[in-house]
Amino acid sequence: MADQQLLQTTIAGSLPKPSWLAEPEKLWAPWRLAGDDLAAGKRDATLIWLKEQEDSGIDIVTDGEQSRIHFVHGFLERIEGIDWAKKTKMGIRNNRYEVDVPTVTGPVKRRGPVHSDEMRFARAHTGRKLKVELPGPMTICDTIADAHYGRRADMAMAFARILNEEARELAELGVDVVQLDEPAFNAFMDEVKEWGVAALDEAVKGIDCKTAVHICYGYGIDANIKWKETLGSEWRQYEEIFPALNRSRVNQVSLECAGSKVPMSLIALLKDKEIMVGAIDVATNKVETPQEVASVLRSAMKYAGVERIYPCTNCGLAPLPRDVAAGKLKALGAGAALLRKELGGQ
Ligand SMILES: [Zn+2]
Numbered sequence: 001m002a003d004q005q006l007l008q009t010t011i012a013g014s015l016p017k018p019s020w021l022a023e024p025e026k027l028w029a030p031w032r033l034a035g036d037d038l039a040a041g042k043r044d045a046t047l048i049w050l051k052e053q054e055d056s057g058i059d060i061v062t063d064g065e066q067s068r069i070h071f072v073h074g075f076l077e078r079i080e081g082i083d084w085a086k087k088t089k090m091g092i093r094n095n096r097y098e099v100d101v102p103t104v105t106g107p108v109k110r111r112g113p114v115h116s117d118e119m120r121f122a123r124a125h126t127g128r129k130l131k132v133e134l135p136g137p138m139t140i141c142d143t144i145a146d147a148h149y150g151r152r153a154d155m156a157m158a159f160a161r162i163l164n165e166e167a168r169e170l171a172e173l174g175v176d177v178v179q180l181d182e183p184a185f186n187a188f189m190d191e192v193k194e195w196g197v198a199a200l201d202e203a204v205k206g207i208d209c210k211t212a213v214h215i216c217y218g219y220g221i222d223a224n225i226k227w228k229e230t231l232g233s234e235w236r237q238y239e240e241i242f243p244a245l246n247r248s249r250v251n252q253v254s255l256e257c258a259g260s261k262v263p264m265s266l267i268a269l270l271k272d273k274e275i276m277v278g279a280i281d282v283a284t285n286k287v288e289t290p291q292e293v294a295s296v297l298r299s300a301m302k303y304a305g306v307e308r309i310y311p312c313t314n315c316g317l318a319p320l321p322r323d324v325a326a327g328k329l330k331a332l333g334a335g336a337a338l339l340r341k342e343l344g345g346q
Contacts, residue, residue, distance in 0.1 A: 005059070005340075006306055006307065006340055006343065007297065007306065007309060007310070007311055007336045007339060007340055008059040008060055008129075008310055008311075009057060009058045009059050009060070009310070009311045009312070009332055009333055009336045010058065010059065010060035010061075010062075010131060010177075010276060010310055010311075010312050011053070011058060011061075011062060011312060011313045011316075011317065011329070011332070012133075012181075012214050012216065012254060012276075012278070012282075012312060012313045012314065012315050012316050012317075013062050013064075013065055013071070013131070013133035013179065013181065013214070013316050014062075014064060014065040014071060014133075014316030014317060014318035015049045015052075015062075015064030015065070015066070015316070015317050015318060015325055016064075016317060016318055016319070016320055016321065016322045016325050017029070017045060017066060017318075018045050018048065018322065019032075019322070020032060020033075020041065021033065021041045021042070021045050021066070022069075024321065024322065025319055025320070025321060026319065027070065027219060027221065027318065027319055028069060028070050029069070030069070031069070042066050042067040042118075043121055045064070045066040046063045046064065046066045046067070046118070046121060046122055046125070047125060049062075049063070049064035049066065050063070050064075050122065050125055050126045050128075052326050052329055053128070053329060054126065054128060055330075056326075056329035056330045056332065056333040056334075057330075057332075057333025057334065057336070057337060058128070058329060058332065058333055059128060059129060060128065060129040060130070060131050060176065060177060060310070061122075061126055061128045061129070061130060061131070062122075062130070062131050062132070062133065063118055063119070063121075063122040063130075063132075065133065065316070065318065066118075067115075067118045071133065071135055071181055071316070072135040072139060072140055072143040072144075073102075073143070075114055075115075075134060075135050075140070075166075076102070076135075076140070076144065077114075078110060078111050078112065078114045079108050079109065079110060079111070079114075079162065080106070080107075080108065080109045080110070080111055081104055081105065081106040081107050081108040081109060081148070082102050082103070082104055082105070082108065082144065083102060083103050083104075083105040084102045086102065086103040086105065086145075086147070087100040087101065087102060087103070088100070088101055088102075088103050088145035089101075090145055092142050092143055093142060093183065093184060093187045093218065093227075094187040094188060096187070096218075096223050096224070096227050097223040099143070101143055101144050101145050102144055102145070103144070103145040103146070103147050104144055104145065104146050104147060104148050104149065104155060105147050105148055106148055107148070107158065108155075108158050108159060108162060109162065110162050110165060110166065113166065113169055114166055115132060115134075115166065115170060116169060116170065116173060119132055119170050119173050119175055120173055123173055123174045123175070129176040129177065130174070130175050130176050130177075131175070131176065131177035131178075131179055131212070132170050132175045132177070132178055132179065133179045133180075133181055133214070134163055134166065134167065134178065134179070134180055134181070134203075135163075135180070135181050136163075136180035136181055136182035136184070136185075136199075136200060136203070136213065137156040137157070137159040137160040137163060137180075137196075137199035137200065137202075137203055138156055138182055138184045138185065138188065138191065138192065138195075138196040138199060138200070139181060139182050139183055139184040139185075140156070140159045141155050141156045141159065141184075142184040142187070142188070152191070152195075153191075153194070153195035153199070156195060156196070156199040157195075157198075157199055157202060159199070159203075160199040160200070160202035160203040161202065161203075163180070163203040164202060164203050164204070164205055164206075164207070167203065167204065167207050167211075168206070168207055168208070171207050171208045171209040172208070175209055176209055176210060177209060177210045177211070177212055177252070178204070178207055178209060178210070178211050178212070179211070179212040179213065179214055179252075179254070180200060180203055180204065180211070180212070180213050180214070180250075181213075181214045182196070182200065182213050182214065182215050183214075183215065183216050183217075183218055183315075184196075185213075185215045185241055186215055186216070186217060186237045186238070189237060189240040189241055192240075192241045192244065193240070193241065193244050196241075197241075197244045197245060197247075197248050200213060200248060200249075200250060201248050201249045201250070204249050204250050205249065210251045210252060211249065211250045211251050211252070212250060212251060212252035212253070212254060212276065213245070213248075213250045213252070213253055213254065214254035214276070214315075215238070215241075215253065215254065215255065215256075216254070216255070216256045216278070216314060216315040217235070217256050217260065217314075217315075218315065219282060219315055219316060219318070219319050221319060224283075225283055228260075228261075231261065232261075233261060234261055234262075234263055235260060235261045235262045235263075236263070236266070238255065238262060238266045238269075239266050239269065242266060242269035242270055243269055245270065245273070246269060246270050246271065246272050246273060250273070251273065251274055252273060252274040252275070252276055252310065253270055253273045253274075253275055253276065254275075254276035254278065254312055255267065255275065255276065255277065255278055256278045256314040256315065257277050257278045257279060257296055257299075257300065257314070258278050258279050258280055258281040258288070258292075258293075258296050258314050259281035259283065259284065259314075260278070260281075260314065264299045264300055264302070264303060265303055267300060267303045267304050268303040268304070270304070271304075273308070274308045274309075274310060275300065275304050275308055275309055275310065276310045276311075276312035277296065277297055277300040277309055277310065277311060277312060278296075278312055278313055278314035278315070279292075279293045279296040279297055279311050279312065279313075279314075279332060279335060280293065280312075280313040280314060280317075280328045280331065280332050281314055282313060282314050282315045282316065282317055282319075282320065283314075285320060285321065285324045287324060287327035287328055287330075287331055288328065288331040288332075288335070289331065289335075290331055290334035290335040290337070290338045291335070291338070292331075292335070293311065293331055293332055293334070293335020293336070293338075294335045294336075294338045294339045294342070297309060297311055297335065297336070297339050298339065306343065311332055311335065311336040312332075313328065313332065317329075
């Protein structure tokens with residue numbers, strides 16, 4: 001793949017786990033294997049999805065997060081200062097849903113590398129560009145209770161520093177893009193401006209590869225679908241935070257554009273960023289046609305030059321049936337290819 005190729009495709013990150021690894025179509029599904037079998041199962045599932053992505057024409061691939069039960073807690077499991085037995089009931093994403101979350105009871109610190117083994121394995125098995133996803137500092141703070149720092153901004157900065165250590169190591173292993181997932185950015189717009197972007201900047205500081213932030217309206221689960229119904233005819237959350245985000249260090253911003261009520265014109269506020277345009281809806285099992293994908297991308301091109309556009313999914317595909325997710329990968333690859341051809345490119 002030539003580096004100059006237009007419309008390089010990628011995905012937000014997660015993909016469904018095969019049914020022999022975890023219960024399908026469920027977030028937080030427990031593992032169906034244990035010990036060495038589980039370790040081998042995670043690697044096998046990673047190989048399956050690397051191949052599916054390559055065959056679908058995805059240019060910047062991920063490991064599909066096959067080694068994590070959940071995108072936030074998969075990271076926190078290796079962090080000191082967290083009491084997992086001390087559960088606190090918390091309304092997360094601005095009380096959109098209640099979860100029993102673990103509690104921070106002391107200074108947070110990495111016990112060692114968190115995702116290095118997985119990324120070393122994925123790197124050894126694909127020649128494509130490779131992306132890794134880490135939970136963003138604000139989203140971590142919205143998914144864990146605090147009994148130590150006192151201020152969310154302080155706890156976020158502490159997490160940002162350990163995310164930065166982790167991200168630097170992953171870049172050294174040959175990861176091409178480090179992405180921070182910040183769904184909480186759409187729920188706490190004032191805090192994003194006060195300290196969220198500053199924490200994000202701290203997390204991506206000095207990393208020797210591209211950096212990205214994914215901001216979405218959540219997985220296609222009931223609580224999120226109901227929340228979206230309350231947001232009115234135009235979703236303008238991005239409008240409040242994009243100016244601050246455009247000034248941030250991060251190179252790429254990932255947005256939800258397919259089947260959403262986000263006015264596409266808002267991406268004009270990100271004039272200095274590369275834009276991962278979500279052209280695959282994760283809230284429906286209906287597989288898009290390549291023409292539908294191309295149509296979303298074409299409308300994005302009215303507000304951002306094609307050289308800054310990366311066709312992507314709205315969010316992770318993890319809760320979808322496996323065949324639907326595979327179909328959506330193919331639609332994404334084919335839609336981008338269609339548009340490339342139309343533009344007279346490769
Ligand atoms: Zn998302």
